[in-house]
Structure formats: C-alpha cells, structure tokens
Amino acid sequence: MSIFSEEAAAKEIRLKGPTDLVTRADHEVEALIARRVRETYPDHGLLAEEGTVLPGREYRWIVDPLDGTTNFAHGVPWFAVSIALEQLGEVVLGVVYHPVLDELFVAERGNGAWLSTRGADFIRLNVSTTDDLESALLGTGFWGGEPTARDVAIARPFLERARGVRNMGSAAIHLAYVAAGRLDGFWEARLNLWDIAAGILLVEEAGGRVTDLEGRLLRSGDILASNAGLHTAMLQVILEAR
Numbered sequence: 001m002s003i004f005s006e007e008a009a010a011k012e013i014r015l016k017g018p019t020d021l022v023t024r025a026d027h028e029v030e031a032l033i034a035r036r037v038r039e040t041y042p043d044h045g046l047l048a049e050e051g052t053v054l055p056g057r058e059y060r061w062i063v064d065p066l067d068g069t070t071n072f073a074h075g076v077p078w079f080a081v082s083i084a085l086e087q088l089g090e091v092v093l094g095v096v097y098h099p100v101l102d103e104l105f106v107a108e109r110g111n112g113a114w115l116s117t118r119g120a121d122f123i124r125l126n127v128s129t130t131d132d133l134e135s136a137l138l139g140t141g142f143w144g145g146e147p148t149a150r151d152v153a154i155a156r157p158f159l160e161r162a163r164g165v166r167n168m169g170s171a172a173i174h175l176a177y178v179a180a181g182r183l184d185g186f187w188e189a190r191l192n193l194w195d196i197a198a199g200i201l202l203v204e205e206a207g208g209r210v211t212d213l214e215g216r217l218l219r220s221g222d223i224l225a226s227n228a229g230l231h232t233a234m235l236q237v238i239l240e241a242r
Helices: 024-040 069-073 149-161 171-179 193-205 231-241
Strands: 045-048 059-067 080-087 090-098 103-108 113-117 137-140 164-166 185-188 209-211 223-226
Touching (some): 024 045, 024 059, 059 069, 059 171, 059 193, 080 193, 090 171, 090 193, 103 171, 113 193, 137 171, 149 164, 149 231, 171 223, 185 231, 193 209, 193 223, 209 231, 223 231
Parallel strands (some): 045 059, 137 185
Antiparallel strands (some): 090 103, 103 113, 185 223
C-alpha cells in the first residue's frame, strides 16, 4: 500500500504493450510470493503474470500479483492480489485480496467461499438470487482498454437491458463480487489464467456457474460467471450478439 500512495514516477510505471502497464509493485509482490512459495513449499510449482515460473509436480500456485494495474498506476483504489493453488491440474484453493478495503475472499474446493473484512471472522458467501436481467447488476471488462467490435456488440444489449453494467478494471474483484452476491454476473474476453483461476473457484463454491462465452467448460480466456439463475439468459444475449 505504501507504493500506491507514491507519485506515478516512483511507481516505475512501464508499458508491456500499447495499453498494458506494469509497475514496481507488480514485481515486488510477485517476488515476495515466489520467495514464500520456495521457502514453504519447495516442491511446488508456480506460474505468475510477470514471468516467474517454478517447476513442480503435484501442486502449482497461479499468481496475479496486482490485478488492476492500470487502476493502481492511476491512483484508483480498485485492485487485488489473486492467488490460486492447483493440485494435479484442478484448482483447490483460491484467494483474492483487496488491500484498500482489507477484504480477503477465500474458497476451498468442497468447503465453500468465505470473506473476512478487516480481520473479522469469516462469513460464508452465497451468490445472489436475481433471476431476470432487468434487475441484474453486471460486471465486464475490456482487456487492455481496447474493446473489439465483438466486445461492443455483446455489451450493448446488456447495457440496454440490465439494471447496470460496471467495469471496475479487475477481473479478480468482479469474480469475487459475483461470489459475494454484489454482482449478479460477469463476462469478459481474452483473460489469462492468473486473472481468473482464484475467482472461478470463489464463484463455484458460492453456488454460481462459470463457463466460456458459448456455455462450454472454460478452456479459454473468455469467461462468463453468474449466480447460475441468470446464466442461460446471459448466454443467449452473448450468442445472439456474436
């Protein structure tokens, strides 16, 4: 958090792509997590956004050290750390931490999704019960801030029909909010594994549903997550728009 309060120059903001930023915080948080994994679980693998890769057999940690880097770089307090643990290719643990609000979202496969705020006791999370688009608050994002024609075509009917659509700049937070019932659904294209691995487990363990944008098991970076009751309706909108 100390880096967040610094001036932009001190954050050492660089471009990885035309609109894809990386800061000193991304690298420092990733290095800290990688060091802890090596020290505590020396036989575990690790895959992290900024390039840290450790070999492992049964277990692998999947890390986004700062999901929402553009927000962070601009002083917008909406970003998170996302950490997932795979066992033999299946995510068994997911953690999303929003440091500004001190909210810790945790999911363990088979044991539910939970939230602790400012160190308080964990409360169990459940997705919302909204079952019509007109009453739904949805989330979305456009990778790199560059929406394609397809992105715009999909977003338009949701903007016209839903109660509201939010683009908060962090897929990890969007997914955590679906799990917590704060959002009723979320979709986004072209995401990476580290963006969504922890959040997917949060949604599923809170009673929600996650597929790709065609309703299939998620094998790509195109994700649709919902409270389950809205999933079919959201899929229909997306498929018609595409």
